[in-house]
Amino acid sequence: MKVAIFTDTFLPDVNGVAKTLGRFTKFLDQSHHSYIVISPKQTKNEISAGQIYRQSSFPFPLYKDCRISVPNTLHVKDIIKSFQPDIIHIATPFSIGLAGLHIAKKYNIPIVGSYHTDFDHYLKYYHLTLLTKALWRYMEWFHQPLLRLFVPSAVTYQQLDRKGFSNLQIWQRGVDTTIFHPYPSSNEIIKKYQIKEQFILSYVGRLAPEKNVELLARIAKQLPPSLQKKIHWLIVGDGPSKATLQKEWQQNVTYTGFLPQEEVAKLVSSSDIFVFPSETETFGNVVLEALATGTPVVAANAGGVKNIIQEGFTGKLCEADNSHSFTKAIQSILQDAEWRKQLEENAIRYAQKQRWEDRFQELLHAYQNILDETKKQQKHA
Incomplete structure (x- = not known):
């Protein structure tokens, strides 16, 4: 399978989204699937390497650790045309995510997304609750074309379901027990x-x-x-x-x-x-x-x-x-x-029962189901 991941955060960022995607790409390497990642540059001197294509970015004024990217859409289109992904996975709903959405629609590539961050609750802590309605309107519009929106928990599933989001599927997270395990002495x-x-x-x-x-x-x-x-x-x-x-x-x-x-x-x-x-x-x-x-x-x-x-x-x-x-x-x-x-x-x-390998296999299985459904619909169209 060939997977194109569009994300506004990736390693070496230290957050749940970046670390999850980092583990996923490592799993794809080990299981011989192909992938590319479109993500922001973290420093001016950083260049694209291997399957990671970095886009120019600047710090978000309200949240310095988050970067806003300015993707080179023509270049990204060329990358996608060359790679020819089976599926596009959008992990964040901002500038790079928007580029992924646009490209998937333009080239008729099956598109899925994952919902990682409860931005609605974040607004409360930054005294920006006036933006709540506008945020939800945008989030509904952004996620509406997705064939599947993967959510990490039943709580998030219920929250988005109440808001009228469709094509939801729970995709939980795992733990690396080779690192996180009991150590014999403190x-x-x-x-x-x-x-x-x-x-x-x-x-x-x-x-x-x-x-x-x-x-x-x-x-x-x-x-x-x-x-x-x-x-x-x-x-x-x-x-x-x-x-x-x-x-x-x-x-x-x-x-x-x-x-x-x-x-x-x-x-x-x-x-x-x-x-x-x-x-x-x-x-x-x-x-x-x-x-x-x-x-x-x-x-x-x-x-x-x-x-x-x-x-x-x-x-x-x-x-x-x-x-x-x-x-x-x-x-x-x-x-x-x-x-x-x-x-x-x-x-x-x-x-010990919550292994990342199982979680990523579940995700790939879901991808395959989506691709099979898409082929059926195209055959009957």
């Missing part, structure tokens, strides 16, 4: 970050308003003083909220910045609880990765995360943006060592 992490406290609580992700990370500081301060002294927090990641967090919260906390995946896996494996306050996840890859390391998760009962966490079995789901609900859940897990051990074992068993 001594390396304890030594590296000079941790003297009894318990380690961690968070991994962007430090940005839409991840609701400022709730972490409130949770830490609202825990009983006797328990606060026993906890060391490890906050992994970077972003626009980091400076505010560091200013407000300095007691018993280490801000590690971005870390390589292997180090993230060791750090989370060494944690007693993974705390995740975000309400805007369409899936929540980092939550599944935490479970794979054998770490119970305390998370907001919102978005795709609530389809991953099994309440009381692999972690606790809390009322969104309610620090008291989070502190109560954290206390209950830390104060019951036997239950905590059971949560760890359940988490590992669940996560």
Whole structure:
């Protein structure tokens, strides 16, 4: 099969979309399928390499880590005509996604998309809710021609179904258990970050308003003083909220910045609880990765995360943006060592069944079904 992927974010970007697509292209390499990726340049000097065709771009003013691309449409058309893909997969609904939509229609190539980001919820955190109606109108228009729109969770499926989106199909995410698995000892992490406290609580992700990370500081301060002294927090990641967090919260906390995946896996494996306050996840890859390391998760009962966490079995789901609900859940897990051990074992068993290879095979199977349906329709036309 020959797949053309159009995306406004790709490796080396550090986000769920880029990492998922990076893994997918690696899988396509290993399974001998052909692909090309049309994506933005990250730096001025970056050039196209192999199957990756970089388009000029500039930082988005409201969100510096996101880039707006200005695709060279004539060049992209030439690439597509030369490659002759069986299917076009659009991963983002912005400039490069628009180019993919236009080209697929022009050359009558079957087109699918994947829905990764809940932009509607993002607007709330950036005080732009006035744009909500316009955003949904645009999203409905953009996704309407797609033969299939892959969504990562039942929650996202229901949300888009209510909005009148069609051709929806759930395509869940997986976890790389060669990296995210239980590590035998936490001594390396304890030594590296000079941790003297009894318990380690961690968070991994962007430090940005839409991840609701400022709730972490409130949770830490609202825990009983006797328990606060026993906890060391490890906050992994970077972003626009980091400076505010560091200013407000300095007691018993280490801000590690971005870390390589292997180090993230060791750090989370060494944690007693993974705390995740975000309400805007369409899936929540980092939550599944935490479970794979054998770490119970305390998370907001919102978005795709609530389809991953099994309440009381692999972690606790809390009322969104309610620090008291989070502190109560954290206390209950830390104060019951036997239950905590059971949560760890359940988490590992669940996560080990969520393999990326299976997820990508499901996607390729869906592609094939779409191509077969298209051929049938063309034959009867």
